[in-house]
Amino acid sequence: MCEANAYWIREGGEDLIMEAVDTIEPEGSDEWRLVGIFGDQKSIRGRIKGMRLVDHKILFEASGD
Amino acid sequence: MCEANAYWIREGGEDLIMEAVDTIEPEGSDEWRLVGIFGDQKSIRGRIKGMRLVDHKILFEASGD
Numbered sequence: 221m222c223e224a225n226a227y228w229i230r231e232g233g234e235d236l237i238m239e240a241v242d243t244i245e246p247e248g249s250d251e252w253r254l255v256g257i258f259g260d261q262k263s264i265r266g267r268i269k270g271m272r273l274v275d276h277k278i279l280f281e282a283s284g285d
Numbered sequence: 286m287c288e289a290n291a292y293w294i295r296e297g298g299e300d301l302i303m304e305a306v307d308t309i310e311p312e313g314s315d316e317w318r319l320v321g322i323f324g325d326q327k328s329i330r331g332r333i334k335g336m337r338l339v340d341h342k343i344l345f346e347a348s349g350d
Binding site: 221241244267269 | 286287306310333335338
């Protein structure tokens with residue numbers, strides 16, 4: 221399965237937001253809905269900083285950083 | 286490998302932008318750099334409309350749609 225883990229980029233590292241994300245959809249300006257492979261959901265506010273799919277990583281940064 | 290294919294969402298369907306995308310990074314407002322698993326690159330202007338990672342799909346829509 222090709223789900224990815226979503227992380228906040230923080231100074232000095234990465235903080236896990238959610239594991240095993242399947243679907244990511246915009247919910248407005250700088251807001252995203254993450255849906256996991258088991259149907260769990262989380263909405264976050266931030267910008268996509270990068271994705272490295274082969275590494276299963278989606279990186280977000282907080283808006284305003 | 287968990288690369289994905291990038292598509293434009295068009296009326297009535299999807300148009301392939303690039304296959305086997307590994308990395309996606311913002312290059313400014315509504316501009317994205319796609320890098321494939323073999324190092325091929327493409328820059329596009331648009332918004333992320335959705336990702337379905339288990340289906341290996343990243344969907345973009347043109348800005349202004």
